[in-house]
Amino acid sequence: MTAHRSVQGARGVRHLIEDVQRFGLFSAATVVDRYTAMVDRAIVDDRLASPPSSWDGLDPGSLVDRAARLGEAYLRFLETTAVIASRAGGGEPRPEMETLVLPPARPAGSSETSLWIHNPTSAVSTGMEVAVTGLISSNPATIPAEAVWVSPQSVDRLDPSTSREIRLRIDVPRDQPAGLYFGLVLISEFPGDPVSLVLKVEGVEEATS
């Protein structure tokens, strides 16, 4: 049973998550793309049902609504935090995990945001490590983990009722295809409970319009 137990440890779970992220979810995204093309060919009148594919044809009211909704979502995501207390004791991972949305960026640009770790417990938390996976999209394309900058990468000590800011920056490679990219922030304190990372890489037309 040793192998089984070993994957339950923090490091094992982290590697497990990274493996799933790297191999499984990438494969899943490509399956979706393959079937999207297939179903469009098979059900030929699909285009009759398609709504406008761009902002064209939307009335001003819906544009305002959409902008307000995006703004609200953006603020909410910026406030995304990792709270130690709610996950103390090795709580089970949650599929409806928190999501951190970075500001959109264009190729050769960068996007930066903060993640706050709070310790509202009465105990000192020590030796936390923070890691970020590479990002994947359904294009399929990836942004390698080397393009992600995290500071600090470890928090030696977090006293009770204190917080620590973690800065994240993604340097988008020059030839990166446009699309929505997904990654994970992994914090050793709660290894099975990562924070989802979302970055929109804009195409040239979007960035200049």
Add this chain to the structure above:
Amino acid sequence: MTTVGTDFLDELEAYTEMARVAVLSYVPDRGETDYLVDPALEYLGRSGKGLRPALCLATCEAFGGGVEEAMPTAAALELLHTAFLVHDDVEDDSELRRGEPTLHRTFGRALAINAGDGLAVFALGALRENERRLGRRLASRIWSEFDFMARQTVEGQAIELGWQRDSRNDLTPDDYLDLIMKKTCWYTTVLPLRVGALIGSKRAVDLRPMLRFGFFLGAAFQIRDDVLNLTGSREIYGKEPLGDIREGKRTLILLHLLAAATSSDREQVEHYLAMDRAERSDTAIAEIFAMMQDHGSVAFAEEFARGIARSAAVAFDEAFADVPESPARRFVRELVPYMVARDR
């Protein structure tokens, strides 16, 4: 354990009950022989989860339609699903379904297979009603969606059975994901979402994000099902435990074991998979299960399901971005954690 709210379960029950009444209205209660109707009604009378009709009805509501508009489609989904179950149980020679003996063990294989055919025919009757309720154009579109789904599903089932027959051990997670897209996701989640959105929006919807959400949601469902088959309670899960190992199903867990096992363990697994089903003893099955635990294969599948569910949560936001908040929209979103938390 991820928790699922009682409100959600109440709503699921409400959708399921509405659909159950509709489903029964398409099964003839007179004029057809009991040799057909009795076995056809057997599974419908057992308490299933009702996920497929619930997802279809809730999506229709979320996109602005009324449940009555999508009811024949939801009923057709449940009837076709039940037909698939009957035939699946015969193909796998399963013992239990929803905690009771399978249809072929109760009525015999021939009557069970025929009842499965009958349930599929009843589904056609339900779909035909769409013409009257929704108009010819939308009804025709829904028919095309069902046609595509059914072809995917039977092809997926054929692939799975073929892998077992040919004792294929060279498969990867890619193969598995492709398989479950066909055999499970299309009729469990993708189609209910697509047709629900088509009906609710009067066809004014982009279905591509729905496909993405549906696949991730369905994959989380299937992988959780694979795990429950090994670790679930017989009383709650309702199927014979370790049935997938007995049948030699190429689940993600088995594929992980084949990849992660030491050479001697892998040899033992391959030897087991090469056996005829009747030769697979309880002891041999228990040893394969122990290996799956020792090599972290079950843990891998559990994390895979959670990872897919996370992707599903993101894909939901994309697919329902323009849909205003409502109880139906919330219900669909809450299906995501439900898929990986369920125990039946």
